Amino acid sequence: MWRELQPIGRHPGSGGYRRFAWTGADRDCRDWFEEQARTRGLTYELDRNGNQWAWLGDPAAGDAVVTGSHLDSVPDGGAFDGPLGVVSSFAALDELRSRNAEFAKPLAIVNFGDEEGARFGLACVGSRLAAGELTVEAARQLRDGDGVSLPQAMEAAGHDPDAIGADPERLARIGAFVELHVEQGRALDLSGDRVGIASAIWPHGRWRFDFRGEANHAGTTRLVDRRDPMLSYAETVLAARREAALAGAVATFGKIAVEPNGVNAIPSLVRGWLDSRAADQATLDTVVSGIEKAAREYADEHGVQLDVVRESFTPVVEFEHALRDEIARILGREKEADLKVPVLGTGAGHDAGILSGSIPTAMLFVRNPTGVSHSPAEYAAEDDCVAGVTALADVLEGLACT
Numbered sequence: 013m014w015r016e017l018q019p020i021g022r023h024p025g026s027g028g029y030r031r032f033a034w035t036g037a038d039r040d041c042r043d044w045f046e047e048q049a050r051t052r053g054l055t056y057e058l059d060r061n062g063n064q065w066a067w068l069g070d071p072a073a074g075d076a077v078v079t080g081s082h083l084d085s086v087p088d089g090g091a092f093d094g095p096l097g098v099v100s101s102f103a104a105l106d107e108l109r110s111r112n113a114e115f116a117k118p119l120a121i122v123n124f125g126d127e128e129g130a131r132f133g134l135a136c137v138g139s140r141l142a143a144g145e146l147t148v149e150a151a152r153q154l155r156d157g158d159g160v161s162l163p164q165a166m167e168a169a170g171h172d173p174d175a176i177g178a179d180p181e182r183l184a185r186i187g188a189f190v191e192l193h194v195e196q197g198r199a200l201d202l203s204g205d206r207v208g209i210a211s212a213i214w215p216h217g218r219w220r221f222d223f224r225g226e227a228n229h230a231g232t233t234r235l236v237d238r239r240d241p242m243l244s245y246a247e248t249v250l251a252a253r254r255e256a257a258l259a260g261a262v263a264t265f266g267k268i269a270v271e272p273n274g275v276n277a278i279p280s281l282v283r284g285w286l287d288s289r290a291a292d293q294a295t296l297d298t299v300v301s302g303i304e305k306a307a308r309e310y311a312d313e314h315g316v317q318l319d320v321v322r323e324s325f326t327p328v329v330e331f332e333h334a335l336r337d338e339i340a341r342i343l344g345r346e347k348e349a350d351l352k353v354p355v356l357g358t359g360a361g362h363d364a365g366i367l368s369g370s371i372p373t374a375m376l377f378v379r380n381p382t383g384v385s386h387s388p389a390e391y392a393a394e395d396d397c398v399a400g401v402t403a404l405a406d407v408l409e410g411l412a413c414t
């Protein structure tokens with residue numbers, strides 16, 4: 013499975029993946045998913061919001077145990093974020109069949125569409141739509157960098173955009189959703205464990221900072237006469253780093269757009285996108301308001317106008333304690349008594365977090381020795397991936413089998 017997925021959407025220059033929603037690479041990943049479902053004799057479904065499902069047993073029976081993740085990527089992403097969860101789900105099912113497991117509940121494997129939000133700027137669109145956390149009206153407004161709207165992109169890829177929207181009937185069939193994911197940090201490496209259980213997802217959001225100054229000639233405009241928004245922006249980037257470090261949080265300006273974007277022109281507009289996350293809401297509020305306050309001072313200093321817009325926000329997600337404890341019990345039972353499975357918080361958002369408002373969800377993390385993610389250097393050792401599959405199979409067996 014890993015070898016088949018490897019070449020899809022891989023950029024020859026960077027070696028990273030560009031599997032963006034509703035593009036050719038996304039379609040190839042989707043074709044692969046459907047083929048995996050069919051070769052295993054599973055019932056394949058594409059839902060209204062572009063999420064793919066592979067069912068063992070009758071979905072209508074209810075109380076289903078669902079596992080899976082996503083196959084799309086960030087720009088120049090790694091091989092593991094998303095695909096490890098989907099591949100491990102199919103491998104765990106194969107493992108359960110080789111154990112002759114008797115299923116008492118329906119089981120499904122899911123590939124959520126557009127998890128990373130790389131193309132339209134909003135993460136977890138597939139699960140947000142299904143859970144009713146993204147309205148149809150708001151989804152229709154989403155546009156990519158070329159001005160293509162989400163409905164246009166869906167239509168071009170052969171998906172009916174008029175079908176999108178909340179899907180409570182589908183979610184009502186699910187008793188538990190467990191997502192396996194490569195760890196996006198080094199907690200497991202530091203603790204010496206192959207697999208961990210998620211405790212919570214930090215609250216996180218995206219803010220757009222528009223610094224508007226005055227375009228002018230880079231050669232003839234005296235420094236004192238300039239209203240250069242790049243200066244205010246640059247100082248704000250440093251402020252973000254400072255505020256985050258003070259609070260034990262993270263804050264990143266990773267995307268920027270400049271107008272007119274000429275080498276010999278002072279910019280008229282610098283638009284920077286801030287991503288910030290913290291362990292709790294109050295800390296996150298402090299960090300972002302601190303950055304905004306600093307940005308306003310820098311803007312005033314340079315005669316620049318500043319507008320800040322919050323583009324998305326996801327509150328803290330505490331994974332359901334009963335399911336989390338059940339999973340810890342299952343994994344503890346399968347291992348030697350002294351081998352603990354650590355419980356970790358994470359700064360990364362996931363479909364499991366979005367769905368936790370509607371259904372019981374949980375996550376397993378697989379060790380990432382460098383902690384690097386959203387980069388071609390993202391990695392998990394084969395032994396650790398196998399340990400993840402075994403742990404997932406144990407969990408699914410404990411939840412779904414007699």
Ligand SMILES: [Zn+2]
Binds near residue numbers: 082093094127193362
């Ligand atoms: Zn992911």
